[in-house]
Amino acid sequence: MSALKSNDAVVAMHWFRKGLRLHDNAGLLYALSLAKGNNDANKVGKFYPVYIVDPNCYQLLKCSVNRAKFLLECVQDLHSSLKVRGSRLYVVTGDPVEVLPKLWSEWGVTNMTYDADETGEPYSVERDGAVQKVAMQMGVEMMAFQTETLRPLGNVPGGYVANLGGLASNAPSTMSSFQQLLSRIDRGNIPVPLAAPKKADFPQHSNVDDDEKYLPLEHPWDIPWPRGYKRNEIGPVWDRKDCLNASLRPIVPGGETIALQRLEQVVTARPDWTASFEKPKTSCTEVSSPSTTVLSPYLSLGCISPRTVWHAVADATKRASSKTNRSKPPVSLHGQILWRDFNNLMAHSANAQNPGSWGRMEGNPYCRSVPWSSDPKLLAAWKGGRTGYPWIDACMAQLRSEGWIHHLGRHAVACFLTRGDLWQSWEAGADHFEGELLDADYAINNFNWLWLSCSGFFYQYFRCYSPIAFQKKNDPNGNYIRKWVPELANLPAKYIYEPWTANISILNAAGVKLDKNYPRPIVDHAIVSKENMNKMSLAYDMHKDQQAGGNGASSIKSDGSPPKKKPKTQTKLK
């Protein structure tokens, strides 16, 4: 595409949204090359790297204190890294659709690069569409770069959909068929990440100023709420005091610099560990140092690029001892990055078929209809870690405190909320996770909720996690519970997973007062899990009927009653 509109020097802007990094950032490099005038001294222009704190953005509206802290740290780190290179970050607050045109006029911007959102996330689609419209009117040339997945998702050269005949609805819906698709694109080779720009790559003597008006925000309470926002109505409920609450400690600090250090420490420096990594075998009982990489928060905001992680894992694996067993996708570390691309492709495909459907049950081509209940009390108990099942409550406490839970803990609480126990919609769970998780990601979060609730991609609903047995097997002494549910810390190991089975003298000795400082179970897992399996079975039968060409009517008798289907686990109900 033509970059220059006239003989004038270019004024280039790079709009950081996700992709909060300097390394492997094609859009940033392209903007810099434009501003440098292809090294023609007469054509050296200006370069403005910009981040917009957008209070309307879903990231801020659903955002927990932890996530706001993490985001601001990422932005601050970007500013520092740019300053080292003789530049700076311009941080502006407001709606991008209003803010960008002002900056374009003020600075005379001719070109703007940004990282594309290919998943079709509704807020991004709406925002970017509106910005593009204004840019067109103002003659600002916008250029999007696909850099947040190993390969572009869409119908562009090297993209997944381009290798599916250009039809997103042809996207593979299983991990193995996804891996085959990837292996057909350039024989499965993953492009090498681009280096971060050096000081010499920035146009010098241009526009570096210390205008305090554009400094990064320091504290989460500096973020203004959108106009008309009413506390407690929607989104986060926090103020300055909440932000200073010492119990809220993100599991990792934000920023590209720390992300790259962490990659070095956990992957590069541990070749044997990296080569033999198997996700299902990692521990969800750790109370001090996590058993996985905890790179996901950085990937979700693009502090580190997936290609960078991919190649670091490949290099470390090459250096591993010959005696070390090499794990393979989907359980290996490469597998984890592949899952990420697969999930992104599914989001892209769902939204290409029906815009905005990926985060919902209704109209989502990958989601089965399940008649979930809606009980605010059960949902609140789950969110607040007051279900009466210590392992579930411990996970929810860690989520609230650190913005992170081990993958298997997420499985446990997601299964519990949906098909396992509470029979609440996965949408409600996904919504809560999106606000609380540091690594909240539209594609991946919704994919996993579809999976765990057996609404899509995973269908073995008879495999159900027990909120007691699963973790008892991993952590017999209940150390994880003792840390995150301190009310139960003094219970003997025998009762730590089921405090209601202890007699009153044992409870008294441990300082546990059921219904007072710790709740009794809100449901009986042994009973509801069986009932729920029968409900899932009926929902699946309805789905089959619809697949067969009907509208599910054959499952409903003329009097409106459900079919007399023999419950498959009837014999176990007693």
Next chain:
DNA sequence: TAAGAGTTGTAACC
């Protein structure tokens, strides 16, 4: 059309 595979279940048995 049937067989096989599917990142990570549970409980009972030896």
Next chain:
DNA sequence: GGTTACAACTCTTA
């Protein structure tokens, strides 16, 4: 600690 029944899902492939 390994094996098996539980009651049986869907999607892909041959």
